[in-house]
Amino acid sequence: MEDVRARLAALPEVERVEIAGSLRRRKETVGDADLLAISRRPERVMEVFVSLPEVEHVYEKGETRSRVKFRNGLDVDLRVVPRESFGAALQYFTGSKEHNIALRRIAERMGLKLNEYGLFRGERRIAGRTEEEVYEALGLAYIPPELREDRGEIEAAREGRLPRLIEYGDLRGDLQVQTNWTDGANSIEEMAREAKRLGLQYIAITDHTRSLAMTRGSDEAKLLEQIAEIRRLNRTLTGIRLLTGAEVNIRKDGTLDIRDDVLAQLDVVGIAVHSHFNMSRQEMTERIARAMRNPHADILFHPTGRVLLKREPYDVDIDEIIRVARETGTILEIDAYPERLDLKDEHIRKAVEAGVKLVIDSDAHHVGHFRVLHYGIAQARRGWARREDILNTLPCEEFLAHLKDGRKRRRRA
Template identity: 45%
Template sequence: MDNREVAEQLRQFADLLEIKGENAFRVNAYRRAADAVEREPEPLEAIIAREELTAIEGIGPGLAAAITEIVQTGRYSATEELLDEVPGTLLTLLGIPGVGPKTVGRLYRELGITTLVQLEAAARAGQVRQLKGFGPRAEARILEGIAFLHRRTNRLSIGTADPVARRLVEHLRRELGVPVEIAGSVRRQCETVGNIDLLAAVESPAAIAPALESAPRVTQIEEVNDAFVVAALEIGSSVRVVAAAPAVFGTELVRWTGSRAHVAELVRVAGGTLPHVAEEAEVYAALGLPWIAPELREARGEIAAAQAGRLPRLIEVSDLRGDLHLHSEWSDGRATILQLAEAARDRGYEYLCIADHSGGLRVARGLDVDRLREQWREIERVNELVPEVRLLRASEVEVRRDGSLDFPDEILAEFDLVVASLHSGLRQPREELMKRILGVLRNPHVDIVAHPTGRIIERRPGAEYDWEEVFRVARETGTAIEINADPARLDMNDEHARMAQEAGVLIAIDSDAHDIPSLDHIRYGVSVARRAWIGPESVVNTRPLPDLLAWLNR
């Protein structure tokens, strides 16, 4: 059991405690322990073996015993005991956007609600609005959240599926001694995927099953047939490993990577049958086409563009010269400014923006002006210690519900770079949201609008805009709009990012990292840009430092 899975169990127990109405100190202790466990780089098994769990900040003997039980048995007996007192179905209500454990607890105690069906019926009957502190608006939002929940696909985020697919490929290559490649929607880097598809260069699936059975995150073999092997995964999905004879490996990789519409169009170009070849590029070459990047294989005009010689040179991670939006321990991050600078240097970056939250986002320990100036002194100090990377003074400034920004203009003018974000009021009427975002775009101090819709994939819908007007004003003001690379966000999505590029809008691809490992999430943002046909010339943080500074001084 890895650290993340242990953290999930601790958070679930904390949620159940809060639903039950236990004291906040105990609830928060478990949540802090979950955060500490999740950011601990060393596997918990090794720490337990040395009897050093209590050396982790925030973990005392009681929590250490709980963590040890979870790691060694895969379960927590206290959770099972609590589920005898609190119905486990209440946990499903936490999937409703905006509904937290306290609300669930009140709905249970005051209305006897234990299921989603009961909650929807109570809300439609006007019973929820009768509770103290709720009212018609809160009831309507609960119904909107339930409707969103019904629309969820229960697909995996690319941030969950991609690392698992890579580990499976490494394992199978080692065990089988043959080429194994990622295919399907994971290779196309879709924001969510239904399952993981892999291709192995073997004549028959017979050798795949035993190799797959011993692979990491595999729980059991579910199907073996003449074409492929399917196995269940711990992450709640499955992996399908297709057997492809080496002589036609390239053909099968094309067939199993592209969307159905892309493959069907290729077959039409081929006159009914794809050429049988060993290398993927040979398939396209035989059809008189250049190789088409997997991210483009969605039947969105890529084959016609290939035929006309108009395929774009897509951006790559190596094109990025810096990261313009990330957080340190000064707000809700988990790394020091020095650690972030050293990590940026190790990644070959020229510059990095320390963009901690402004004071209005109190839940994230946002900075007031006094703390800002103290942080700026630390940035100056680290710039001297790590001269290879230029640290820029930045902030993720909260856009208030009335459209104003957290800091006055005289403070905004002192930053090297200003990132503006909407975290609240995302359910306002479209007209109000448009006033807010257009006002931000027209503010001369704002350089980047981050994660513009505020969505959380499969958990929270985003704000709705008139995108044509948003992009028109962004181009007019020279403000960049972000592709937030956090795999839970990927905001803008590929559709909006392509519209932005076609409108001539500058784009920033940022990690929004809150710890060192999350700096590498930036590759998911690059994947969104590639799916949007975006080249390096459209992305502001591909620019060398002097050119970036010139843009900031526009």
């Protein structure tokens, strides 16, 4: 959708185009998309819009609003609005519905009227050109789109308590990267060079372990061989640091499928459930909690195991997992892969409020997968996460120091 927005914005008749709706709020699934534009020739913009190569069907074509269906199944609306109303329209069509209702109630209590055309006192528009001036006129700090779900953000904006959210360029590392040593498509070196090209400073190579036979998972001998290869590459690569690691399988009884003496040699140990998804809530929770108490278990990968629109999360007490993470210093992952987005936003917020540290990882199996990291950042922002809540915003040495402290903490427990 960003590509479509950019093409429309490049038209000489267009002053500005922005994405609105649930896509702008960065919800994990969206049913349609909304675009808003300012243009001195709206009829020309509509003609270009309905003629885009992505368009499969035109539902409606008007002077200032058109609605189409893209070939990928997404319904897309385009509205051209006046410059003086653009901010109010962007706020209104971004939503959510619940957020907008709450704002209208505030306006009513102030003797004002708020709609997509602006904020009015009687017939006089007092705000509407920008979103910022709408929120300011209502006595609120500007609320980032990802927070607009009426989950306390309005009260926080009124009281000056909104968090300074992690920004989209803040990540320095990626701690879940698979290669062709197991089920990935590219070599370690190819993954490293692409990560460097995209601006990352370090990545952990976390190929699957032996219990996942379908991925040619690594046993202890293969892991030791890979450690040697990563150390060799670190002597030749510049501008990127490779960390040794593994995505270690959590067995049904909560033990890990790699010996502790080998785990101790890895920079980053991720643990994950990949089997026996149908255990009871108590059994699954106890299984994961036991694994988290292993001294070498640094990060719990994709903590609830969900695959969006395909597989429900396994039945686990996430509140207990967050409590154990706080007790043990185990880090919880936000898996940025679009089909996972695990943790979900509500769980991220719970973790942040509990003081549990998080990382955002791509779960990359191909050089192209590093580009999904922004989905994880969006998910973190929806969970009210700040930069300081996300450990892979740290420089590499500071990140590794945190892992070492966590291992010491678990050994003492």
